[in-house]
Amino acid sequence: MARRGISKLMLVSGGFLWTAAIASLVAVSQNSSSSEVSEGPSTAPSVNGTESAPIKPGVQQSSVKIGFPARTLPDFNLQECMGKKLGLKDLKGKRWVASFVFTRCTSTCPMITKAVMGLHNDKRVVEKADDVTFVSFTVDPKFDDIEILKTYSEIWTPDRERWKFLTGSQQQIYELIVKGFGLYVKENLGDARRPGFEVAHSNRVVLVNEDGIPVGTFLGTREEDMVKLRRILTGRDEFPQPGATSGLSFSSSDGNPLQIQFEVQPANTEDSELQEDAPADEDPTDAIGPPSVDETNTDSHSTPGTSVSAAVHNAKIDQQLPSWAKRLPPVNASLNTLAAILLICGLMAIRSRKELVHRNLMVSAFLTSAVFLTCYLTYHYALGKYTGEHGKRFPGQGVAGVVYQLILWPHIVLAACVPVMAIRVFQHAFADRREAHRKLARVTFPIWMFVSVTGVIIYGMLYHWPVVAAVPAVGR
Numbered sequence: 001m002a003r004r005g006i007s008k009l010m011l012v013s014g015g016f017l018w019t020a021a022i023a024s025l026v027a028v029s030q031n032s033s034s035s036e037v038s039e040g041p042s043t044a045p046s047v048n049g050t051e052s053a054p055i056k057p058g059v060q061q062s063s064v065k066i067g068f069p070a071r072t073l074p075d076f077n078l079q080e081c082m083g084k085k086l087g088l089k090d091l092k093g094k095r096w097v098a099s100f101v102f103t104r105c106t107s108t109c110p111m112i113t114k115a116v117m118g119l120h121n122d123k124r125v126v127e128k129a130d131d132v133t134f135v136s137f138t139v140d141p142k143f144d145d146i147e148i149l150k151t152y153s154e155i156w157t158p159d160r161e162r163w164k165f166l167t168g169s170q171q172q173i174y175e176l177i178v179k180g181f182g183l184y185v186k187e188n189l190g191d192a193r194r195p196g197f198e199v200a201h202s203n204r205v206v207l208v209n210e211d212g213i214p215v216g217t218f219l220g221t222r223e224e225d226m227v228k229l230r231r232i233l234t235g236r237d238e239f240p241q242p243g244a245t246s247g248l249s250f251s252s253s254d255g256n257p258l259q260i261q262f263e264v265q266p267a268n269t270e271d272s273e274l275q276e277d278a279p280a281d282e283d284p285t286d287a288i289g290p291p292s293v294d295e296t297n298t299d300s301h302s303t304p305g306t307s308v309s310a311a312v313h314n315a316k317i318d319q320q321l322p323s324w325a326k327r328l329p330p331v332n333a334s335l336n337t338l339a340a341i342l343l344i345c346g347l348m349a350i351r352s353r354k355e356l357v358h359r360n361l362m363v364s365a366f367l368t369s370a371v372f373l374t375c376y377l378t379y380h381y382a383l384g385k386y387t388g389e390h391g392k393r394f395p396g397q398g399v400a401g402v403v404y405q406l407i408l409w410p411h412i413v414l415a416a417c418v419p420v421m422a423i424r425v426f427q428h429a430f431a432d433r434r435e436a437h438r439k440l441a442r443v444t445f446p447i448w449m450f451v452s453v454t455g456v457i458i459y460g461m462l463y464h465w466p467v468v469a470a471v472p473a474v475g476r
Contacts, residue, residue, distance in 0.1 A: 064228050066216040070242035073180040073212045078137075078168035081149040086135075086164055088212050095239075096133040097229070098206040099220055100177060100185065102140030103152040106196030108203050110315030112220035116205065117156045119230055120163050128234040134163040137177070139185050139201045141167045155319050181206050181214060207232065207240070215240040314392050317383065325382035328375050329459055335372035336455035339365050343449055359429070366422055369452070373419070392462050404461055411454040414447050422448065 077087035099116050101109035113136065119125055120134050136153075138144035144152070144167050153165040167173075170187070177185045183202035192200075205220040207229060216232070218225035231237040318326070346361035383389055394404045421444040428437035 063219050063222065064216065064225050066240045070213055073208065073214065074176060076172060076176050078166040078172070079146055081146050081153050081165040081167065082160060083146065086166055091133060091135070092212055093210050094131055094133050095129070095210055096135055096208050098181065098208060099134070099136045100139050100183065100201050101136055102138050102199055103144050103148055104140060104196060104198055106316055108221050110319055112203060112205065113156060114315050115220045115226045118226065119233065120158060122230060124234045125230065132162070132233055136163070136165045137173060138165070138167045139173065139177070139199045141170050141173055143198070205229065209242065213242045215242050313389065314395065317387050317389055317392060320387045321382060322386060325379055325386070328379040329463055332372055332375050332379065333456050333459035335368055335375065336452045339368045339372065340449060340452040342368060343445065343452065347445065366426070369418070369422070394462055395465055396461065407454050407457055411451060411458060415451045418448050418451050
């Protein structure tokens with residue numbers, strides 16, 4: 001390595017590196033602040049006077065639906081994935097949250113279950129509502145037997161006492177969903193049946209009171225709805241009481257009351273919102289194919305359709321990737337960190353004229369980077385084999401998304417150059433071509449450092465970014 005002062009190239013490269021690092025930290029801080037704002041006090045009243053979800057300026061009214069006829073769910077007795085039976089009588093006296101998903105789903109189900117996991121793991125919910133039970137019903141019971149559902153549930157690391165996953169006969173589950181919860185579910189057949197879309201169903205999460213009566217529904221694919229549900233569970237908002245949404249009532253010709261859920265929709269409500277709760281004998285187009293923007297967008301300020309794609313894309317990878325492969329990204333980040341430390345120590349050693357120490361440190365850095373490359377390629381092989389994807393997508397937006405791209409693309413381009421340049425530097429060193437070694441090392445060192453440090457930054461942004469909204473990006 002050179003014994004002269006720091007070159008202009010090293011200064012420019014280092015300046016860009018640390019500017020990008022500081023900018024990413026600032027963006028992370030701003031993103032974290034915006035996620036706190038989402039639970040602000042601003043709310044909109046619903047038809048029956050109960051507060052709706054928080055509303056941001058210029059955003060459509062939330063789709064939270066509160067206030068239902070006081071109607072107890074029909075009794076059911078389904079198989080829990082851990083082997084026991086669970087019925088309505090077991091849930092009486094408890095408040096619980098019902099969700100409807102299936103394990104083969106590649107659309108909204110991972111996002112819904114991830115949202116439920118967020119409530120399940122929330123410290124405030126645990127402290128204020130430790131008696132609340134979360135119940136996930138499969139809508140694909142023909143495929144989702146006990147073992148498959150158990151394997152699926154383990155992905156979300158549930159507290160088995162607080163989160164139940166149920167399966168059973170298709171007839172019993174579908175009747176419970178349609179006649180009990182008043183939601184849509186239908187097995188897709190023919191041309192509508194595609195891998196990951198075997199079942200069309202509502203994306204709603206239902207809050208049920210101690211008497212087994214549904215008192216509110218929330219889109220599990222919408223951040224604002226889940227914020228509202230969290231506020232209710234933690235006591236920050238009043239728990240809904242069962243009751244009709246209006247003073248109107250309907251009865252059949254024999255005088256018996258009809259069980260009809262009635263609500264007034266705002267004029268600008270999109271068709272997908274109306275279709276989402278269609279009766280089972282109808283065939284809403286948004287339930288057959290990929291989810292619509294209205295049902296899935298977690299942040300109305302993000303580009304339509306993009307926030308879900310990143311969240312669902314990443315959740316799918318988390319769901320389908322084997323546990324051994326999930327351990328590789330933090331291993332890769334650790335190897336990049338170690339390589340950067342060895343490079344810095346190697347530079348300090350040559351400046352102190354400790355050539356033997358310098359040589360050993362640089363060889364160690366090269367071997368560390370070689371191990372990283374092996375783990376990196378193994379991880380991406382597993383991604384392709386088990387998920388069919390190439391990598392995760394960055395879930396940030398705005399300035400954060402721009403910063404991520406500015407870090408990612410130079411990292412990818414320069415990472416391809418490092419092995420070739422490093423090998424050539426070692427060839428000059430071992431052939432005792434000192435002048436050629438020094439010249440090439442001055443260029444190779446800052447590039448190698450940049451690739452190692454940005455590798456750690458990219459890992460942090462991809463795997464530890466606070467998910468509020470997402471913009472598709474090429475994952476590492």
